[in-house]
Amino acid sequence: MHRARTLYDKLVDRHTVRKLDEQDQQVVLYVDRTVLNEYTSPQAFTALRLASRSVWRPRAALGVVDHVNPTVVGRITMPGDAARQTAYFAENCRDFGIEIFDMTHAMQGIEHVVMPEIGLVLPGMVIAAGDSHTTTYGAFGALGFGIGTSDIEHYLATQTLIYKRLASMRVTLEGHLPPGVRSKDVVMALIEKIGASGATGYAIEFQGAGIRALSIEARMTLCNMAVECGARGALIAPDEKVIDYLAQTPRAPKGELWRLATESWTSLQTDQDAVFDREVVLAAGEIAPMVTWGTSPDQAVKITECVPDPRLQPDPVRRQAIERALAYMDLRPGQPVDSIEIQAAFIGSCTNARIEDLRDAARILEGRQIAPGVKAIVVPGSMSVRRQAEAEGLDRIFTLAGFEWRQSGCSMCLAMNDDVLARAERCASSTNRNFEDRQGAGGRTHLMSPAMVAASAVAGRLADVRQIAGER
The missing domain is CATH 3.30.499.10 (Aconitase, domain 3)
Structure with a gap:
């Protein structure tokens, strides 16, 4: 008898050595x-x-x-x-x-x-x-x-x-993203919608026309930050884009092994009649560039919105969390997000430091200068990415704009190396977490896409990339 399975179920089934309970x-x-x-x-x-x-x-x-x-x-x-x-x-x-x-x-x-x-x-x-x-x-x-x-x-x-085993959640992105909106905005919108623990105990599978339209690097950003809403797994069924990407990598299978592998990969799909434990739908056309205002990735709003007022939150626990976040971030209720001034800008991390991310930020920065008083660094995700960016002249665009061009590493994503924020310093960051002290003791982090970081560095405040670059 046919038993419909999700992609997650199939992967776990194929890798199960022994079952430990009935x-x-x-x-x-x-x-x-x-x-x-x-x-x-x-x-x-x-x-x-x-x-x-x-x-x-x-x-x-x-x-x-x-x-x-x-x-x-x-x-x-x-x-x-x-x-x-x-x-x-x-x-x-x-x-x-x-x-x-x-x-x-x-x-x-x-x-x-x-x-x-x-x-x-x-x-x-x-x-x-x-x-x-x-x-x-x-x-x-x-x-x-x-x-x-x-x-x-x-x-x-x-x-x-x-x-x-985890429960299964399907997140469907309907439609296509409007200009100025990146995959980072999609996952931030998801986290804001379901909460920082909304996917705890689940493996997410992303589906829909909006997902299929994304590049592989954009999909990596999406799956990378799925953990920020509690998911312990995130999947997108492989397609021709995946095969084309892997064909260019040095350690992927070659020759006959490659032919056999690609034939096998095409079968890695969720069955059409498979049932998920939870369904979430996002309308791509309703997503706008996102930024965090608080100290958790789910404390985020559209760049055109305002800092929330805790008095409007009926849940006392959430109200207290908002109050604490506002105190740490030194923000006031009702403050327009695009009025918040920054002192630092960071492009990097395992979320957004691939060549596509650097190209995207460089398009915003080309011919522009970062605002006075903003210190900005860009840290490629690998030395291979760094070499490719230099071959394309991206490093010159960054340095002419006022960014410091670095070598690869986790860098300012977390305060575990030399790259840290000073106390009370506010940073537009392409990283994945905005917890208290994450980028340095007392540092204040606002998460956003690399393009948004570039736009904010130019404006000297949190800024809408669509206005800076005319992406409408």
């Missing part, structure tokens, strides 16, 4: 690949050493230095703690036979930028890693999710994880 809710799951970084892996390696265990499949892992490294041009050394972390990471990768892209490697970059661009993320895979934004890989029809340190150890030793 309801098939908890399984031993085979994991195809992982990516390791210097920040979340040390304890896992130490545990392996103490237990005298080896790594089951070293070639299924890649090590990347990205969180703690400096991004200044000419970087050679790191301060104490960062140097010790990266040295231990290099030692672990060497001793356990794992390939590593260290700070000086030509392919170094942010893990969720590097893995797809070299062809290590393929449709139908299950990929688990010690970073919550592993959901990025859903753009290729791969199930990616973040895991903790003990799970990293378990994966490295066994190539498996104990896994609890």
Whole structure:
């Protein structure tokens, strides 16, 4: 008898080694690949050493230095703690036979930028890693999710994880995006609509004409930030765009393997009669450029709107959250969002630092200057992206506009390296989280697309890219 299955169900079914309960809710799951970084892996390696265990499949892992490294041009050394972390990471990768892209490697970059661009993320895979934004890989029809340190150890030793099945949510984007609206705005609109915990316990599958129209890099942004509404997985069924993207990557299958692989990938679709546990519909034409005003990704509004008034919120818990966010962000109820002045602008992160993102921001900046008093940096997602941007002359556009052109790394996405905001400094940021102190103690973060960051840097305040660039 036919049993309709979602794409998520199919991937979990194909990777289930053993069922651990009668309801098939908890399984031993085979994991195809992982990516390791210097920040979340040390304890896992130490545990392996103490237990005298080896790594089951070293070639299924890649090590990347990205969180703690400096991004200044000419970087050679790191301060104490960062140097010790990266040295231990290099030692672990060497001793356990794992390939590593260290700070000086030509392919170094942010893990969720590097893995797809070299062809290590393929449709139908299950990929688990010690970073919550592993959901990025859903753009290729791969199930990616973040895991903790003990799970990293378990994966490295066994190539498996104990896994609890998720409920399914379909998010349909109807229609096509209007001018000036990017995939970052789509996912921010979704998070604002369902809340920061609205997809907790779910795997999201994105469908609809609006999704199919997106580029692969735009889809990666969408899946990357799905975790910010609580999802532990995000998927988009692979199509010809995915195949065309992977065909250009150096480590994708070649020859007969490529032919067989692409034939298999076309079957990775949700059955037409499959039923999802929850349905969410977004109308593309109603989405506008989005910015966050508070300290959670769901505290966001359209750039044309105002800061909310907590007195209008009937729920006391939410009202208190709004009040706390306004106090931290030093904003007043009813304040027009596009009147908020900034002191910093940042383009980077695993969400928005790919070549398409840099091109988009550069189009806004070309022939313009950032406002006086704004310090701005752009950090490519990988050294490969950096070289491509330089070959296209994007670096000159950024530097002429007043941005500092950096080398790759997580940088100002999180206060774990040299790139941090000063206390009370306000930043237009293309990153994924705007928590208190996320970009530096007392720093104030406003999330938006790279094009919106560029427009805001020029205006010296949060600005509508459609007005700056005439995108209507």
